[in-house]
Every structure is written in structure tokens, then in C-alpha cells.
Amino acid sequence: xxxxxxxxxxxxxxxxxxxxxxxxxxxxxxxxxxxxxxxxxxxxxxxxxxxxxxxxxxxxxxxxxxxxxxxxxxxxxxxxxxxxxxxxxxxxxxxxxxxxxxxxxxxxxxxxxxxxxxxxxxxxxxxxxxxxxxxxxxxxxxxxxxxxxxxxxxxxxxxxxxxxxxxxxxxxxxxxxxxxxxxxxxxxxxxxxxxxxxxxxxxxxxxxxxxxxxxxxxxxxxxxxxxxxxxxxxxxxxxxxxxxxxxxxxxxxxxxxxxxxxxxxxxxxxxxxxxxxxxxxxxxxxxxxxxxxxxxxxxxxxxxxxxxxxxxxxxxxxxxxxxxxxxxxxxxxxxxxxxxxxxxxxxxxxxxxxxxxxxxxxxxxxxxxxxxxxxxxxxxxxxxxxxxxxxxxxxxxxxxxxxxxxxxxxxxxxxxxxxxxxxxxxxxxxxxxxxxxxxxxxxxxxxxxxxxxxxxxxxxxxxxxxxxxxxxxxxxxxxxxxxxxxxxxxxxxxxxxxxxxxxxxxxxxxxxxxxxxxxxxxxxxxxxxxxxxxxxxxxxxxxxxxxxxxxxxxxxxxxxxxxxxxxxxxxxxxxxxxxxxxxxxxxxxxxxxxxxxxxxxxxxxxxxxxxxxxxxxxxxxxxxxxxxxxxxxxxxxxxxxxxxxxxxxxxxxxxxxxxxxxxxxxxxxxxxxxxxxxxxxxxxxxxxxxxxxxxxxxxxxxxxxxxxxxxxxxxxxxxxxxxxxx
DNA sequence: TTACGCTTAAACTTG
DNA sequence: TTAAGCGTAA
Numbered sequence: 105x106x107x108x109x110x111x112x113x114x115x116x117x118x119x120x121x122x123x124x125x126x127x128x129x130x131x132x133x134x135x136x137x138x139x140x141x142x143x144x145x146x147x148x149x150x151x152x153x154x155x156x157x158x159x160x161x162x163x164x165x166x167x168x169x170x171x172x173x174x175x176x177x178x179x180x181x182x183x184x185x186x187x188x189x190x191x192x193x194x195x196x197x198x199x200x201x202x203x204x205x206x207x208x209x210x211x212x213x214x215x216x217x218x219x220x221x222x223x224x225x226x227x228x229x230x231x232x233x234x235x236x237x238x239x240x241x242x243x244x245x246x247x248x249x250x251x252x253x254x255x256x257x258x259x260x261x262x263x264x265x266x267x268x269x270x271x272x273x274x275x276x277x278x279x280x281x282x283x284x285x286x287x288x289x290x291x292x293x294x295x296x297x298x299x300x301x302x303x304x305x306x307x308x309x310x311x312x313x314x315x316x317x318x319x320x321x322x323x324x325x326x327x328x329x330x331x332x333x334x335x336x337x338x339x340x341x342x343x344x345x346x347x348x349x350x351x352x353x354x355x356x357x358x359x360x361x362x363x364x365x366x367x368x369x370x371x372x373x374x375x376x377x378x379x380x381x382x383x384x385x386x387x388x389x390x391x392x393x394x395x396x397x398x399x400x401x402x403x404x405x406x407x408x409x410x411x412x413x414x415x416x417x418x419x420x421x422x423x424x425x426x427x428x429x430x431x432x433x434x435x436x437x438x439x440x441x442x443x444x445x446x447x448x449x450x451x452x453x454x455x456x457x458x459x460x461x462x463x464x465x466x467x468x469x470x471x472x473x474x475x476x477x478x479x480x481x482x483x484x485x486x487x488x489x490x491x492x493x494x495x496x497x498x499x500x501x502x503x504x505x506x507x508x509x510x511x512x513x514x515x516x517x518x519x520x521x522x523x524x525x526x527x528x529x530x531x532x533x534x535x536x537x538x539x540x541x542x543x544x545x546x547x548x549x550x551x552x553x554x555x556x557x558x559x560x561x562x563x564x565x566x567x568x569x570x571x572x573x574x575x576x577x578x579x580x581x582x583x584x585x586x587x588x589x590x591x592x593x594x595x596x597x598x599x600x601x602x603x604x605x606x607x608x609x610x611x612x613x614x615x616x617x618x619x620x621x622x623x624x625x626x627x628x629x630x631x632x633x634x635x636x637x638x639x640x641x642x643x644x645x646x647x648x649x650x651x652x653x654x655x656x657x658x659x660x661x662x663x664x665x666x667x668x669x670x671x672x673x674x675x676x677x678x679x680x681x682x683x684x685x686x687x688x689x690x691x692x693x694x695x696x697x698x699x700x701x702x703x704x705x706x707x708x709x710x711x712x713x714x715x716x717x718x719x720x721x722x723x724x725x726x727x728x729x730x731x732x733x734x735x736x737x738x739x740x741x742x743x744x745x746x747x748x749x750x751x752x753x754x755x756x757x758x759x760x761x762x763x764x765x766x767x768x769x770x771x772x773x774x775x776x777x778x779x780x781x782x783x784x785x786x787x788x789x790x791x792x793x794x795x796x797x798x799x800x801x802x803x804x805x806x807x808x809x810x811x812x813x814x815x816x817x818x819x820x821x822x823x824x825x826x827x828x829x830x
Numbered sequence: 831t832t833a834c835g836c837t838t839a840a841a842c843t844t845g
Numbered sequence: 846t847t848a849a850g851c852g853t854a855a
Contacts, residue, residue, distance in 0.1 A: 167844060195845040219845080293845050328844090361843065460841050482843095516831095523831050584850090651845060671842045693841055709842080732840065733846040 110148050110625040114141075121381050122146050126154065126320075127344040128375035130368070133350050134412045135397075135715035136388030136677065142179040143324060143350055145188075145229070150320050151182065159188035160319040164337075166328055168193055168652050173805045174324070180574060190318075195293060196651055197805060198300035200630050209303050212289040216500060221493065222509040223247050223292050228782045229508065230280045233535050241273065248800070249274040250281060254294030255362035257301065257329040269714055271459050287541065288506045294332075301336045311339065317348060322709070326351030330362035343375055353408050354468075357671060357709045359701070386412045388677050390419025396721075396747045397714040403746050404704045412715070420720050421753040424744060426819040427586035427726040432686075434470040437724065441476060441665055444680055453679035457713050461582055463684065464667050471665060479664035479674050482806065486619075486654030490596055491609040495616055496587045496649055501644050502573045506540035514569075515541075518597035521561040529554060530562075552632075560687050570593070572661040581641045582620045588615050670713045681717035683710075686725045686741040710743040722755070723747070727818045728789060737789050737814050756819070777820060779807050784830040788812035792830060798822075 111119055115222050116137055121131045122145045133139035147163065150156040165171045175191045188196060199217070201211050219225065227250070228243040251279040253263060267698035285291065291299065304311040321341055323329070326349040341347045349371060356365040370379045372538060374389035386394055393411040402408070405519070427433035441454050456467050461482055469476045486492060497513040504510075516522045527659055533553065539700070545562050548554050554562060560676035572591055589595050598609040656672075666678065685691055691710070696702035714721060725740045783795045809827075810817040820827070 193845065201845095216843090220843095296845080357842075358844080360841080462840080465846095519831080521831080525831085653845080669842060675835095695841070731846080 107149070107153055110145050110152060114138075114145065115385055117381055118142050118145075118384050120723075121383070122149050123153075124348075124379065124381070128341075128344065128347045128371070128378035129349070130326075130378055130380045131348070131350045131383060131513040132368075132380065132408055132410055133352055133383040134386060134410055135352065135355065135712070136386040137383035137412070138387060139324075139350055139352075139383065140173065140177070142231075142383065143322060143348075144174060144181060146322065146348055147174075147603060148181050153524050154320075156320055156357065157188070157630075158186050159733045159785045160317060161189045161322070162192040162197070162318040163189070163322040163324070163338075164197060165191070165324045168196070171196070177345055187426070191652075194329075194336075195296050198296040198336075199647060199651060200628070201300045201303060202296065203633075205303055205307075205310065208307055209298070209299050211291065213359065213678070214504065214639065215289040215291050216504060217296070218285070218290045218509070219487075219511060219650045219653070220247070220293070221488070222290075223250075226284060226290070226743075227281055229512075230277060230284060231533070234277065236273070238278070241277070246274060246277045246281075250278045251292075251294045252362065253278060254292075254298045255332055256299060257332045257335065284508075287538075288508065288529050289504070290507070290509075295610060297332045297336065297583050301332050301339065303734070304336070311546075311596075314340060315342060315345075320348070321346065322350075324350055324712070326372050327353050327356035327365055327368045328358050328363040328710070329367045330364060331367075334364065334367040335387040338374060341375070344377070347375060352410075354404070354410065354708055354711055355674065355797070356675065357705060357712060359705050365406070369406075369795075374820050375545060380408075381508045382410055383734070384410055384412055386414045386715075389414065390416060390420055390719060392751050393717050393721055394715060396751045397424050397711050399712045399748050399751070400714065400743060400746045401707065404707055406704065422714075422747055422751050423720070423722045423755050424752050425722055425724045425755040426740070427724060429726050429728045429761070430466055430730060430821050433684060433726045435465045437467065437684060437722070438470045438476060439476050440472075440682070441680075442474060445476070449680065451663045451665045454681070455668065455676075455716065456682045456684060456717065457668060457670050458684050459670060459693060461669060467667055467684075477662060478667055480741070481656050481666070481668040483655050483656055486612070486615075487632060488653055488689075489612055489648045491594065491612050491618055492649075494594050495544070495589055495592070495613060496593070496646065498572065498596070499642060500591045500646055501542075501569050502584070503587065503639065503646060505542040505569070508534075508541045511541040514592070515562075515565055518593045520565060520593075522558065522565065526554065526558040526562065529558075536763050548636065581624060582617050584638070584642065586617050586621050620645060644686055656692050670709045673716050674712050677716055677718055679718045679719045680722060680733055681713070682722045683713045684724045686710075686723050686744050687729065687738040688741055689738065690729075690731075691741050691743070705744065706744075710741075714747075723752075727820060735789065739816075769806040783825040785809065786830050787811065787814075787820070787827055790818065 107709050108611055110122065116124060116143070131142060133142065147161060150161060151158065157220040163174060165174060171192050175186065179186060182351050192200070202211060205212050206215065224243050224247050227247045228238070231238055231241055231243060231246065260275060260282055263278065285295065304314065318340060323335065323337060337347065341466065351368045353365050353368050356363055359365065374378060386770050391414050394414055398411050425436055427436055437456055441451065444454060445451055459465060464480055467479065468480065471493070494513065494517050497510040500507045500510040512527070515527065529548065530544050533548050534541050545566060570590065572588055576587045579606050595610060595613060598606050598613065601609065632640060692703055692706035696706045723744055725744060726738055729736060729738050779795050779798050781795050782796055784792060785795060786792050790811035791813035793809040796810055796817055798807045798809040807822055808819050810818055
């Protein structure tokens, strides 16, 4: 058979990976080494050469985006739909299993998925019920504890009591929270994975069935797996079988979310006979950028080891810009982007990558001021918007009256006179006979346990939900959603909202109806089952809303400068990249500095940043930065130093002043601004110092000054620095 | 029940 | 600096 189409344009290691004999295989795929290509070709290889049935293949990714891309590429390559082939996220596949085996999983047929917002709300309520002070036990911390336990496959009973009161208390909270979820049929994200694991672990006949079926398992971004994901894959494959994993231990940057970089490292011991292949040829960046990235990541101790190379030539040095302060940094970056576009470069080929979102503001302002269109990634996603969550809360009450998080959200949105006082009464009543808020509300009304006014308001709310359900029960999903948006009063509330966002929110509510139409057209038959009732459609849609919260909000269209965090940039590439705020405390973040493991993760993030660039990369740091409203001296990140000097070039004077430096007098002569080398000066923050050198003229004339008290020499822009002669 | 001023704290974010 | 959460006042 002619299989050349599968092997076209593959280099030797890629070809080895695609054609590898069946069995456990670990592919260490460096940044830009053709990882997705290898994964999709491997699927084609299994189908075309190994004669695998689509039914026997399971491909797992982390994000919906990656899953969609993989499905699209494989379908395009094979020019046929993929039938029984399962491609999806860990959560999506776990969800599918639980829907199919809800009884064996101990779940109600119409179980609902809690997103992290709902989870926080529920945790809050549990804390209140346990009589715990929210100041002392912040709900997000308790939720984090619960999620961490589930990542680590620990049920409340498995939490080891180390005698510490905090842990004991968290364990109690976890147990109470889980009782609540189980009572009402709510499943959080961690629960999806853990239940799916337990389903197979506790039902040998089911496990045998899926082992028989999924002869071929492929996992993308394996370095990001957490414990339960890892053990789930291990359980399915029985530690052998055809398991094809792809990942890069140097790009594991989600440790704080449960990812265990050890998983990709221990694969070879847990899967006996596993082979390892390395994809090290990079098709993205210049030689200098790769050498810089290699040198930086070499400072990490716990690595499998890998060296990226290219035959594309060295390219430009890594440019380092020491800005005076954050304003200067932003101005420099914007100015360079302007030059890039003047030389014919596209704005969308440029990216400003920062460690934390708070850094974006100044870049935004500066780009706006210069009239450069930009796009910020990191806003809310469609299903996370307040108005959408409002509408979903009503829908969820329609689906399940006992859904307390939704009850709390919907009950006074729009305001209908049911305030904190009344809600407290409902909560107390619900806790007293461990029922849902809905049931408590009904009882209180019947027992006249509420004041006349409150009772009337609550009754109207209950009637509203019942009406929404009854009147649309047999109608198609889009009509039900439309009815909820209108009769709940949400549409009217946002229409009356004179504030800037009201109009957009109404548009979003309308878009929600369109989303349901598209959802129905693309439904996964396994999820919806045969002969679905309208209620099945509603439940499936609600699960969809929780699992696929949509693209992150982004600004204007057209050709834009791209602004995002380093985390969001993973997987993307740009011709020109600015890595900004490379200062100790900011990057690496001060919270990571003390711990070696976390520091290594920060370094991997730096590695991710560098390897985003195809042609040009700038490392920027400021000598001084206004941060949290305080002005503070900053020192360059250790990561700047970890890039060998032979690969870097300091950017000093502006392009404009380059001609000036050519004609400028030697630095021993009197310098502009009245500063001269060896002169002693005083700076408000850095104390006394000695001028080492001066360059440039006018607004951007800069001086290198040694401040012994502030940790050594710094470049300062004379116009900003307010230096006093001593 | 809502509105305003005070206190506090501040990474990264998939499903 | 800013945004969110909370207690007190209207």
C-alpha cells in the first residue's frame, strides 16, 4: 500500500514516531518541533497501515481547542468522517463515560456539572452551614483544597490527618461539600475525572470492555497531566498496550493546577518496555533564539533533557532593554512595534508577553496613545459572562429545582425584593431539615414562616420557575431558552441598564439562543442518547455550557498587536516577541522565589516565552517600577543573566540617537544634562551613586550609574531620574 | 434593600 | 493603583 502521503515532509525522528511499532511510546516534542503533525499522522498510520478500526482509537487532549484542531486535521487528511473514533478532552471523555454509565457511577441520570464559579458558591454555603468564619476559612482556599484532593484521587476519608487543625477543618468542609453534591447530583470538574477513574477501577467488566475497545490511546501535552489523569490512562492501558504520549517536560507550567511534571518522567517505569523518541529539530525560531532557550532551561535540574536545533541560521541577537521605569518600557515596546509596521511588518505578528495580567494596562494605554490597534487575550469567556450565567441559572432551576447554587443566583436577579434577610431564613430552614433551598422555600411559605411581603415575593419566584418549566416543557431547546430569557425578566433588566454594557449584554443573551441552535446541530450522540426528551436536551446543553466555556474575549478584529500572559502564549508563535517585566519579584514571581520546584516552573515559563519567537525577541526590564501604587527599585530577573551574553545585545540609545552617538564626543568629554562620568549623584530611591557612562542626548539621554546601596549599576533616563549632584 | 466609604490584598487559568 | 468585600447609613 502506498503510505507515502502519511510520511510526506516528515524528518527522521518524526517518521520514527509515526511508524513506531505498537506499544508504549513517549515522544518528547520540543517547542515548534511538529508535535501536532506527528499526532495526527500517527492516527492516520494506525487507521491506514495498522488497520485499526476508528472504534479502537482514543485521543485525549487538555483543551477543547486542541481536540477540535486534531479532529479537523485528521478528518481533512483522511477525507472521511471519523465515526467511532473518540477525540476529546480528559473532562469531555470522562463526562461521556459518566453519562453512558450513570447508574454504575452512582449518579442520577440528569446529573449537572458545576463550574468553578458554582463550586465556590457551594463551598461558601457549606462553610456557613458549618458555622465557619469566612475570614478565617476563605472559600477559594477551601475549594482549592477540595480540587487538590480530587486531583490526587483522595476522597474525604482518604485525607490523611496530620494533626494540623487547618487540614482537619478542610477535611470536614470537603466531606460536607461532597455530601451536598451527592445529594443533589452535582459533579465538579475534579469529580468528573475521579468518578471516571473509579468507574473503571470498581467495575472490572466495564474496564475490560473499554480495554478491549481502545486498543490505541494517544495523549497530547502529557506533561500537564495530574495524578488522576495519569492513573486513568494507566488503568485503561493496563500499563502496556499501544499508548502514544506526546509532551515536553520543559513546557510544564501548570503545576499550580495539579500538573505533575513527574508523570512524563516516570512513564518509562510505569509502562514497561516504553520507548522514548525526541523531536528536537525546530521549524519555528532562529538559531540564536533556540540557543538562548536551551541555555536558560539548562539551569533546571529535573529534566529529561533535550536540545532544540535548527538549520535556519542564527538570526538576530536577543535584544535586552533596560528601561528606566515601566512607562519607558511600554513606550520602548510600542515604538519598536511602530517601526516594525513602518517597515512592512504585520501587527498580528507581534506579541507583548507578560507574567501577570496587571502588567497589560500600561501597554494598552501606550498603544492606544500611539494609535496602534491591539488585542488583549484574557477577558471573560462567553459562558462566564454575568448575563449568560444568569440565564443558565434559570435553566438549571428548570432542569433541577434542588440546584442550590442556581437558586441563589436567580432568586433576586433581577431584583424582586428577596434580599439577604429572606435568603438567610431560607438557608437556615434548608439546613435545619437538610433539604434544598427550593424545598425550604415551599415549606416556609406553607407554614407562614416568612413575612407577608417576603412570602409573596418568594412565592412569585417559585411560580415563575414552575411556569417556565411547564409552559415550555415540550418545546425545542432554543424556544425554552428564549422563554427563560424573556419571562425571567433578565432581558428587560439588561435593556433598562443604561450603563455602557447593557446593550451588549442583551446581544449576548440573544447569542445564547443561537448557541443552542448550533449545539443541537452538532450534538454528540453518545451524550444525548437515543430518543432524547426535551429535558435531555436541556441537560446536555447545560453540561456543554460548563465544559466548553468558549473562546476568551478579545478586542477589536483586523491586524492587531497581541497582548497576553506567558501562560496563554503557550502553543502560539509570533515573528516579533517582547518579553516584558523580566525583574526579580515579578518574574520569577516573588511567591515562587523561595521554592526550587516553583522556580523551575517559572524558568519553564521563560523558556515557553523565548520559544514563541520566530525571528526577533526582546527581553525588557525596568530599573524602577510603580507596582501596587508604590515606586520600587527593581533588579533584572535572574533569567536575563541565564541567557549567555554571546547571544545578546543591549539596546541602549534609541534608533534616533544612533547617528548622534556616531558623531558624539568620546564618553570622557562633558556629557549632556550636566552629568559626567565619575561624578557623584544622589537618587531618591537608590541613594548615592557614581556615574559610569552617559549616552544619548535630550529626552532619552541615559546614564549608567553605580548605586552600591541599590545593588549595583543601573541605566537611568536622566530626564526621569531627578538626580542631584553631590 | 441598596448605596457608599473603608479595609485589604494583590500569579498564572483547562475543563 | 485598583478592585472586591463588608459594615454602616439612607
